[in-house]
Amino acid sequence: MNTAPAPHLNPAQQRMIDHGVLDSGFSTVLQMPTGSGKTWLAREAIRSSLSRGFRAVYLSPLRALADELSTSWTSVFPDSPVGVFTGDYGKPGKALPVSYFDARVMIMTPERLDACTRAWRSHWAWIPEVDWLVVDELHLLGDGQRGARLEGTISRFRRLNPFCRVLGLSATLGNRGQLADWLDGVELGSDWRQVPLEWKVVRYRKPDEKPGLLATEVTRIRDAGGQSLVFVQSRRRCEHLAKWLRDQGLQADHHHAGLTHDSRRKVEWGFRESATQVLVATGTLEMGINLPARQVILYDLQGFDGQGFTPLAVNTVWQRAGRAGRPGLDPVGEAVLFAPSWEKSADRYALGRFEPIISGLTEPQAMAEQILAEVHSGLARTTDQLERVFHSSLAAFQGKTLKIRRMVTEMLDAGMLREEERETRVILHATPLGRIACRHQLRPATVLHLRRLLEGKAALTDFDLLLACASAPDCELVLPMDFEDLENLAEELTRQTSRLLADPGHNHLSIGDKRLLAALKTCIVLWRWTVLGDEEMVAEEDGIYPFEISRLIESMDRLLLASASIQKLIDTPRLPEGVEPPVMDKQPKSASLLRIELLRQKVLNGIDGPAASLTLIDGIGSAWARKLSAGGIPDLAALARSSVETLTALPGLSAKRATKWISEASSADLQVPPPVDAPRVPTFPPDEDMPVDPYRLRRALDLKVAGYGRNRWSVAGGSEPRLVQLEGGVFSCNCPDHAKGRDCKHLIAVRLHRKDPELCRLVASFRFGQMPSHPYLDLFLLWFQR
Structure with missing residues (x-):
């Protein structure tokens, strides 16, 4: 084999080519530093597969990166349609740019591929043709939130297509050999960096010394013609520190997940074009988006883990530090760590002893979700088959004990699974409740939580329904509470009616107290959004970001859809086993179901009051609802009584659409539910008469x-x-x-x-x-x- 470096390959890439990464026929775990060409190798592997008539799937953990990659690869593969499949596409108003059937290169988020493996029969036209499954940021297998789902997705896809090879990419794996063995593949690693990385620890005695030390560091780099990327632990610190640097005469900006998509792209463009000298960011820039700088500073070596602040993992520090050094521009890249003078543990980070990636499948709710996904997909139909499936999991490979039979029993008792005796076997089926969990990609605990609250004796108010969803395990964004917010929250809650909160001595939601407070704040923000319909205004009043409201709306939409499906099950009469339901006309929707559907429209459209009922009509959003209300049609009932002539008097409304809206408004399915009689939430401001704050x-x-x-x-x-x-x-x-x-x-x-x-x-x-x-x-x- 010719081992002479090709002119366009760096030594790390050449080494991977020499070892046959592209044509070995094996799955491969590839560990290379950030910026050393992992994506190029994946692209060439995909090119090789396309030339032989196969397809390829590339998993990107970030929607923005998936969009960016699909745009650039469309020109790279002009003869092979490139499709992007994320939560931003495939829904009303935003169709898939390229269909599953037509796409030869499929760029997806792990969540979208997860959905495809659960409904594999609908995707069988393309799944067997995939030759490479590229998993970018493979270390996310160890992520507490997404790891178990990614593990289950990879496992199902490999069983659906056993000839597909997995190419796992990461810069930080403490056990890449073990991960490769789990994938029945090989592992390759390289420490080569085009720009060498130098480590430095800046010590401070008092934290108030940090801004001045930071200014010294970034000014030195600026004067030498370089840029600095500064990582901090919170969005507020990100903004305040960027402003402080600007006040010192530096061109500084900030980047975090609270910014809108367009704002983040603008900030990234400014840094790429060197219009920004210093970019202060949270962990949103830890992976994916390519923004190298001469200097990377970790201003904080602690991160919030959901409970408190803990030291950053070595993997995390290297993911961030790896962005230091711009190829062709910088002789070296600097990784600078800020640490107190009495804390010596910061020195360990430069050694690069990465933590092993540990499966999260042993967490009971993660295991329950994956068992349900296997049964619902039909890939495992008995307990014995489930045990064989999970015997091949990363968790089992790492020696973890997985109590499959106990979990199956618990899910049978919970009504998520049912058994059917067939000759000598007992077959497992997902119940209607279990199918809801699978269809909406929710943990069983979330569905059981929603069912328990919806089955309560008393009807739930709008605020109760919001609270039920905001307190569910799968509510993806819960706004944290500060002590200073308590008095204002107490005042806001007195405006709400609730049955779930009517008895303060009983926690109907069965969640922790801090989690309840966060859920209450989340609900107040959503309620304010339905009243004001202005993300900027709500964000300013509640001290959050407009993008957080968008995330909340998206999460709440998913949970309210699931709630509606659960309510339909509750409304359906339960018959004895084997008894056929009587033939009858379609049953009208219950008041409870109508309330859920109407609340969903309020949340989606940012509208409240009688006009909200108009959004139940397909094609009427907040703008048209307000226009109709201003035109003398305040609600659904008034629309049903209207004439076509009255409606077409409104600018922009055709006779065809007016006729359709009147017809739908007259439907028995679209009725405005009566209000729920419930007491106001009893609260009082906090008592601060204490010897200390x-x-x-x-x-x-x-x-x-x-x-x-x-x-x-x-x-x-x-x-x-x-x-x-x-x-x-x-x-x-x-x-x-x-x-x-x-x-x-x-x-x-x-x-x-x-x-x-x-x-x-x-x-x-x-x-x-x-x-x-x-x-x-x-x-x-x-x-x-x-």
């Missing part, structure tokens, strides 16, 4: 205190590690809050650590885990629960 006391309970010499303590678990000292009987802390003369959460944490009697008695008085006995929804006590 309640917000700081609550935060102190989650911090970790460790001795650091005599009368010195290191306090971790917050956004920054802090140092607390006791000198002359007086505590001090190096945080900005203490510098303002306050008893900060770090001092309080140390006092609790030292068993301060007053604070220990106060904490004991909160009766953690117990519901309040008074007839109010005590938001303060909910917030204080651990």
Whole structure:
């Protein structure tokens, strides 16, 4: 074999070609640093398959990257249609650019391929023709939210098409050999970088020194003609730090998931064109989008994991640091880590000892979802078959114990599965409830949660329905609560009617207190959206981002659709096994179902009041509903009574459409449900009569205190590690809050650590885990629960 480097290949790519990545016939796990040409190798593998008449699937974890890739690859493969399949396409108003049948190169999100494997019979025309399944960012197999679904998707696809090869790509895998063995393939790795990476740790004594140190670092790079990419832990810090840098005379901008799609693209363009010297970003830029810089700074080495702040994984740090160094422009790339002077663990990151990717399939709800997907798809119909399927999972390959039979029994008891005896075998089937979970790609726990609340004796109000969805495990965006929001939330809740919250002594939602508060805030934001219909205005009033509202609407639409399907099941009479339903005319929709359908239209269109009922008509959105209301047709009933002449007097409305709308409005299926009689939510503002600030006391309970010499303590678990000292009987802390003369959460944490009697008695008085006995929804006590 000729091993001389080809003129257009870098050494890493040449090594992969020499090892036969493109034509070995085996699945391959490929680990190469960011920017070393993994995507090019995947593209050439796909080109080889296309030349032999096959198709290829490329999984991208980000919708934006999928769009970007499909645009560029359309010109790369002019004779092979390139299709993009994400949640942004294939729905009313936005058809697929290229159909599944016509696409030869299929760029998808993992979630879309998951849906295809669950409904594989509808996709059988193309699944057997796929030669390469490229999985970009393979390390997402270890992601707590998406990992188990990705594992199940890959597993199902390989069983549907056993001749398909998997090409897994990543820059950070601590166990690539194990992953390759699981895929029955080979592994190849390279440490070669076109631009060498140099590591540096910048030490600070006090966190308020960090901005000045950052300005020094990025100014040095700017003066040398380079750009800096700065990673921080939160969106607010991202914005504030970018503004601070601009105030220092630097051309700085910010990038995070709260920005709209167009805003992010504008920011990315400005950085690529060197119009921006410093880009401050959250982890949204950790993978996918190609934005190299001479210098990458990790301003924060802690990240929020949903419960508290924990040190960043080595994998995460290298995913971010790997963007340092622009090929052809920079002799070296700089990775700069900011760490406190007393914290020495930052030095370990430069060693690049990546954490192993561990399967998340052992989590019970993840396992339940995958069992249901296997049964519903028909790829496993008995418990024995399920055991064989999961015996080949990554979890089992890693030696994890998977209690399949116990989980099947639990799902039978929960009504998600049913058994059918056939001769010598017991066949498993997904029940109608289980099919809803599969169709909407929801965890069984979400469907059971919604069914339990919808089956309650009392009818649910609109706010109750929102709360049921916002408290479900699959609500993809839940807005966090701060202590300062409690009083305003209490006031907002008094405007709502609810049956679920009528008895504060009973948690009907069966969720944790902090999760309940977050769900309440989420519902208030959605309610305000239906009233105002203006994302910018709602975002400003509630201190969030317009893009977050868009995400909430998308998530709520999915959950309300599932709720409607569940309600239809509840409304259907249950007959004994083997009894055929009587032949009868189509049953009218129940009031409960109509309320769900009407609420969904309110959420989708940002409209409330009587005019919202008009959006039940296909083709009437918020704009037409408001136009009709202004024209003297305030609701659905008025539309049904209208004449074609009255409607066509409105500008832009044809006689054909007017006739159709009047006909649909007169349908028995479209009735406005009567309002639900429910009490107002009982709340009261928080009681702040405490010896220390309640917000700081609550935060102190989650911090970790460790001795650091005599009368010195290191306090971790917050956004920054802090140092607390006791000198002359007086505590001090190096945080900005203490510098303002306050008893900060770090001092309080140390006092609790030292068993301060007053604070220990106060904490004991909160009766953690117990519901309040008074007839109010005590938001303060909910917030204080651990």
